[in-house]
Amino acid sequence: MSSVDIFKICLTVAFICKNYAVNSEEYSPVVTIPDGSVRGIVNQTVSENVTYYAYRGIPYAQPPIGDLRFASPVENDAWTDVLNATSEPSQCTQISDSEVVGSEDCLYINVYTTNLNSSLPVMVYIYGGAFVSGSTNSSGTPDYLLEKDIVFVIFNYRLGVFGFLSTEDTALPGNLGIKDQILALKWVQNNIEYFGGDPDKVTIFGESAGAASVSYILTNSNTSDLYQNAIMQSGTVLCLWTLARNASVKAFKLGTSLGIITDNSTYLVEQLREVDYKELKSAENTLTTLIEAAGGIVAGLPFAVVIEPDIDGAIVTGRSYEKLLNGDYNTVPVIVGFNSFEMENITNTFLVNIIASQFEVELWRLAPYDLTSSFLYRTSAGTIVRNYFFGILPIAVQSEAIANFATVDQFDRPIRETVDLMSQHNDVYYYEFSYAGNLGSPNRTDAGVAHAEDVNYIFVTSNDEYATDEDQLTRQRIITLWTNFAKTGDPTSSDPLNVLQNITWTPNNSETNTSSAVNYLDINSTLSMGTNPKQTGWEFYLNEIYSVYGDSSYYTTY
Template sequence: MTGYYLRASACMTIVVIMLRCAACITVQTPVGPISGLAETLTVDGRQYRMSTFRSIPFAESTAGENRFKKPIPKAPFLSTFDATKIPMACFPSSANFKVYGGYINFTEDCLTLNVYVPHRFEKNVSLPVMIWIYGGAFVQGAASDYPGDGISAFGNVIVVTVNYRLGMFGFIQSADGRLPGNQGLWDQHLGIKWVHDNIQAFTGNPNDVTIFGESAGGASVVFQSLYPGNQGYFQRVIAQSGSALAGWSVHPSPNANPFISKKGCERAPNYVECLRFLTPRQLQDDEFSFWKPVVDRDFLKASPHEIVFGNDSQTHNARNFFASLDLIVGANNFDGALNLFALSSTLNVTDINTFNLTRAQFTGIIIPHTISDAIKPKNDNIAAIMRNLLDFEYTDWQHPNDSATLWFSTINMSSDSGFFFPAVSTVKGHAALRKGKTYLYELSAVPTTHILPTPNWIQGSNHADDIQFVFGYPLYAGPQSTVNYTEEERRLARGMVTMWTNFAKSGDPNKPSDARRFTNAPWAEYDLNSQSFLQFTNQGALPGSRFEARRMQLWLDLIPTIALMETPQPHGTGTVHVPEIIIGK
């Protein structure tokens, strides 16, 4: 009886919160019975019958002896698991980080997933599955910040959102191997494997799975695509505003020592046990630039660039697996605005909307910051060449001192180095392998509501603005009211949801549903000759080719060539000789 009342109480609590719970529904799975919620959801004016299952554990708790280790698969349930509870989040790296959904409860027993099914099991179907991996710079975020019921209902697919460990909990690695690193990537892998093993019970097709993610989640899905241990677990990948080929997504070396010292464990007889003795709150730290995937020779046999573009026998299986997948990669036209507020701190700016950026600040602070962050030249002479090169390319020489153009040049440089160049590099590498289909996109719509704080002079899509359209927020009363959106935005959401779920169903965003009703244009495959891409705007979709061709040539070819040069010899006093070079058109 106690168990019955606990389950009933959980359902009643959800009814109060959701206001649309009709009943609880139980599914028999290979790991035991799981009880979720049967609901009715209105999307784009149409009612859908939905089944939702929250906080299903796919791994044992990562607390205690399991902290910093690879995840351990969850043992089968001894009784019906109550999947109606409000999900909890994995601890972020810093206590100052908040989960976007407002959750205040964090736990080390956080390796859970949520399943959204677009019916109430009255159908005998086998639906495509889409697994979402969230972003947050590998240091914050939670699966439940991304309700999947809108895209699930409108696109008629099963959506799964997966938690993974963050910050030092998920990405600490020591040189001696006692802290192996990439724990968060192993979490994602185990969640994907759980879906493969169990999704058939939810009427999902385990052989028709797409993984998709944004920002660090976009990088994560590419990382998963480079791990051949995922063979057979998914067939398609969508990377939004992030790639494993981005410099910000990989830490070049073991990252544990500074943290171990900071926490006072460097002199302990067993530093790992010392770290395990600390509470999660004691482990949290405001330094978060270290916490990201590492080349561990286990999950990642080599750097993502070496896997995609190399021919080493050690990376052969990883490269073949990546090549076999269908792939969509894209970015938002103002993705680089994400870095404006970090730069404003460096520049000591109080209001970025009114601050006048000077040419001296652009050349003396912003360009060197970009070089050290994205290029990491091997010596000062190469750095000097890079400063001249970026100044030449990104300065509007008709208005070299104009603050507005300098701000836009700053965003372009940030977008190129962090998002555009990694996206184009990824699709070029994939298309060159000539196996799976390849697609490239840009979102340039001007949203009514930005997801992240955005200067009022930006007329386009900031980082993360794609999420609201991909998840169909303008079409239903999800994270915010539909009245805040325009009809143009609702049309854009219909088009993007249709194309994303079309891709999950067929590997082709143009079919089976006719997305041109909303986008006005088909989406052509990317190949090395046409280099086609699709631009999503408020007015529909516009076909294009050779995305930002000149700037991409700079980052794809010219900058790497100069970075690998031998040290140039100075000529004269304080000057560096720059060899004659031709910037790609």
């Protein structure tokens, strides 16, 4: 036998051995939970090559189809065979590149763990996407969290009309997407120990609509046993965009667009259940565009959270402002913050120009929607807002000013108000994320950190290929802060990698005076403590708008 033949044989044996090893290690250990047994896959983290087990696509609710469309989620039935939880589940129905994608059968949960025989802290992430988009894999993978000995959980929840349509009565009270989230958190309580997680050490966190969801869950007293800490990145219950007003009007308009002519909400819901899901989603998309083009976006996202009638099963009732003011919520430690220029990416698109032109002739729309029911006061306040942000030039030609207005009005101001109110009852760690790195946006053209850039520092994403050493340092800082918080309730309790610069993140609480100075951590190329971020815009709205024109009894979010 020649040396060439021997070499070929060795290569063949090596190939067989390699493939045998890959195949034998392809599946994770089978985990048995109350519903049945599940099999996941084995993988390694991208940075430290830590082995972890990923169980993707475990059902936590029955498919919300047929009679369960527009119904509260129902716990999943048990199964008998081993469930292959080895791939991403279908995303919930949404629009992508002008096409309807996903499925109504989408209520699945993913669990990632490095140790099945431990009792590790658990972080449950609720993705953002304006309540109309997002999925279990839309944010990236949780490698960096797993390297900190965290069990990570993410799940799908219903979006758009499927999750947030409401007739504002018993026919369809609304908030089905939030109810999905709460059922998923109950699933975590009942099952996470089988994956090496501690059900008594759960942190819920989210970004944008996910952060707002976390905030609404906090205001529901029946969820107090489902988590111990919460993180809200760029969204709270006081952000005006989170609450849909006049939801029943939109529901009937949706029906009319589909040929369902009625003034009976029960009949409307029954007929909408019969509509093909793609046709229904397309009709929602068309209606949303019409609402936004008419300037209705200032009244909240068209399909979002609603205030439900106070009936059995309702999860959002009463006014969020009063709940925060009175401590009528789950007063767990929280991290709350925003990016330095949230709406930086607003551009002079055709739709934005239409909306801006609408604001020129209807100045009352520029006043915060929750300000007052008085048209005269709203017009006066809107005039002042117009002059403050836009001066004498046409609004439509000032893209940066539009972005600044939207940032202050929809994010900076209400998040600051949330901190002020909550800090009277619990520890509130407040931050501004101002590090403008390649991980956030590799093709940056403007200063400031836009909405959702922070997510790329928590998860592995396609932007990782552009990451600089400074980006990776910032990532390690955020990961350390967030996971410390999940473990101890104190984000600067530990610093094994020496990335936190000996900083102590001082919380706001009942012992601090937020009326004069609000503590916050500036997360930039360095970490630094400061007070009163975005103070100028805050004082403008406080002193010139709300104090002069505000009606504290008005019915909306506040």
